[in-house]
Amino acid sequence: MEINIQKRILEKNETDADHNRAYFKEKNVFVLNMMSSPGSGKTETLCKTLRALMPEIRVGVIVGDVCTTNDADRLAVTRAKVIQINTDQFGGDCHLAAHLIDASARALGCEDLDLLIVENIGNLVCPAEFDIGEDAKAVVLSVTEGEDKPLKYPLMFQVADIAILNKVDLLPYLDFDAALAVDNMKKVHPGIPVFELSAKTEEGFEPWLEWLRKKVKEKTAR
Secondary structure (H helix, E strand, C coil), rough: CCCHHHHHHHHHHHHHHHHHHHHHHHCEEEEEEEEEEECCHHHHHHHHHHHHCCCCCCCCEEECCCCHHHHHHHHCCCEEEEEEEEEHHHCCCCCCCCHHHHHHHHHHHCCCEEEEEECCCCCCCCCHCCCCCCCEEEEECCCCCCCCHHHHHHHHHHHHHHEEEEHHHHHHHHCCCHHHHHHHHHHHCCCCEEEEECCCCCCCCHHHHHHHHHHHHHCCCC
């Protein structure tokens, strides 16, 4: 019974995701789903990314969390359009489903956006299972988490289009093998682009920004 219920949930989500895809195509906006475990530095990475891209690229952000507006408040300081989803009212879901993205994207308004970033709820399992109609998925892993995370949670890295290895400024102070972590990512997803950067110092940011600019240009030029 539980398997049948889960199947129905995923089938409904796929229908909703296709609906989102059509809407985003109509609005000519590139949509990126950013996923990670809690504490990876995803929000700080986005803060620095928004400041670097705007106003050249018009950006909106949908922020997912179980509770609080802490991350949305931080991102709003960049003057990007930001809207919050809290899942505590839906039972504390550990992922964002497609129907929530539909409602939030329409409330935010995509007519004046080139790029919409979804900061998914911190979790290395559930968000990987739910298509939200995005153009690309990104996974953020920090050097404080362990090199084996891609092997322990392979689906997240398999479905991601790109990966970010964050907090590289801490490498001199940690017993962390960055090369091994990248190798493990490529074991579960051969050829995945990996951007090694520091959200704090902005070291290594330019290749990541160039990837985003290219993807936005490709989508908005259609």
